[in-house]
Amino acid sequence: MPERFPKAQLDLEDLTLHEGAPVLLRRALAPLEPGEMLEVCGDSAELAEELAAWCRKEGARYLGGGNGPNVHRIERATGPAPLVTSGRDIAEVADPRWGLAPRGARIEAGGPEFAFTLRQKREIWAQELTSIYKQAVANQWSAARDIPWDQLPKLPEEVEAAVSQVMTFLTENEFAALYVPARFIPRIHPHYREVVEVLAVQIVDEARHAEVFTRRAEAGRNGLGTTAVSGQLSLQTLLEEPDFTTAAFLLCVMGEGTFLTLLRFLEEHAPEPVTATLARLALRDEARHVAFGMEHLRYVLQREPERRTLLAAAVERRSRMLAAVSGLSPYVYDALTVLAGGGISPAQVREGARQVALLHREMDRARRERLQSLGFETEEASALSAYHTKNFM
Ligand SMILES: [Fe+2]
Numbered sequence: 251m252p253e254r255f256p257k258a259q260l261d262l263e264d265l266t267l268h269e270g271a272p273v274l275l276r277r278a279l280a281p282l283e284p285g286e287m288l289e290v291c292g293d294s295a296e297l298a299e300e301l302a303a304w305c306r307k308e309g310a311r312y313l314g315g316g317n318g319p320n321v322h323r324i325e326r327a328t329g330p331a332p333l334v335t336s337g338r339d340i341a342e343v344a345d346p347r348w349g350l351a352p353r354g355a356r357i358e359a360g361g362p363e364f365a366f367t368l369r370q371k372r373e374i375w376a377q378e379l380t381s382i383y384k385q386a387v388a389n390q391w392s393a394a395r396d397i398p399w400d401q402l403p404k405l406p407e408e409v410e411a412a413v414s415q416v417m418t419f420l421t422e423n424e425f426a427a428l429y430v431p432a433r434f435i436p437r438i439h440p441h442y443r444e445v446v447e448v449l450a451v452q453i454v455d456e457a458r459h460a461e462v463f464t465r466r467a468e469a470g471r472n473g474l475g476t477t478a479v480s481g482q483l484s485l486q487t488l489l490e491e492p493d494f495t496t497a498a499f500l501l502c503v504m505g506e507g508t509f510l511t512l513l514r515f516l517e518e519h520a521p522e523p524v525t526a527t528l529a530r531l532a533l534r535d536e537a538r539h540v541a542f543g544m545e546h547l548r549y550v551l552q553r554e555p556e557r558r559t560l561l562a563a564a565v566e567r568r569s570r571m572l573a574a575v576s577g578l579s580p581y582v583y584d585a586l587t588v589l590a591g592g593g594i595s596p597a598q599v600r601e602g603a604r605q606v607a608l609l610h611r612e613m614d615r616a617r618r619e620r621l622q623s624l625g626f627e628t629e630e631a632s633a634l635s636a637y638h639t640k641n642f643m
Pocket residue numbers: 424427455456459532536
């Protein structure tokens with residue numbers, strides 16, 4: 251039998267296997283082909299025994315002593331584990347076998363398959379995701395630090411009650427805006443991490459909005475206001491929408507888009523600096539949520555213009571489901587009127603009602619504008635805006 255020569259040599263000196271020698275052994279074995287030999291020398295008395303045991307575990311073969319004392323030979327028995335890679339580029343379709351691996355990593359084959367059902371780029375992607383995410387992270391604010399809670403004056407009873415009622419209404423809407431993206435995140439393949447990141451910050455934003463609106467309501471004399479069945483029914487239809495793009499359209503474009511106008515109205519008519527600050531900060535966050543929705547819809551509609559028909563059908567379907575809901579809940583309508591009028595004298599109510607009518611008109615105008623910028627025809631945009639739930643979200 252011809253003499254075999256080691257392909258590589260490794261001197262462990264007095265390093266034992268318990269002290270980290272496997273790190274050096276694996277590095278020395280990695281470039282070897284199956285059947286090639288590594289010569290290991292080391293001073294440790296138990297090295298032969300330890301090496302033999304380690305080899306059995308690591309898919310290598312211990313061949314015994316080599317030439318000279320403290321010299322051992324081991325042979326690489328198996329090839330490297332087969333690897334796949336997802337590539338650094340964003341794929342049109344993500345492979346379930348890539349699992350939770352970051353995009354561009356090498357992935358051992360044979361891993362578990364995950365049930366990510368949203369694994370096509372066209373189902374979830376949007377332009378500008380990186381800049382939306384960066385802005386979101388840079389503009390995070392804190393309920394404790396950024397709201398002038400110490401500047402809350404004692405307001406007239408009816409104005410305070412109106413603020414609390416509006417805050418109650420806002421909070422239930424915030425919960426819906428939190429739950430909708432939260433439902434979809436576990437379905438999105440991590441290959442499209444930019445989408446997951448944007449939605450994750452959106453959820454954090456909504457949690458903060460719910461926190462501050464509740465806190466503002468509770469700061470008043472009477473605490474939280476009343477929640478209407480009509481509002482809950484409207485939000486339920488949003489929560490149950492199974493398709494991601496339709497949900498993003500209903501929530502981010504139609505609902506949160508409408509809330510931009512509402513929050514601007516609240517900032518303008520706020521009776522004290524706390525409510526004005528809350529409305530302003532929430533508005534800044536919501537503008538990003540709307541931007542994501544618009545960008546996602548643009549991306550989808552550029553590729554599948556025929557989806558406009560399905561989206562329109564979804565708005566109409568929702569409107570039919572809510573047919574029994576006549577309009578904005580009286581709790582909210584009255585509160586907005588008192589807030590905008592500044593009180594409950596007939597003159598104040600007249601002025602408040604006028605302001606709320608203007609609010610509705612501005613909401614409708616902004617919705618139609620957004621729909622048209624997504625390629626809906628003027629008439630269709632008007633019809634869809636009119637179908638949109640009277641409860642704003
Ligand atoms: Fe929000």
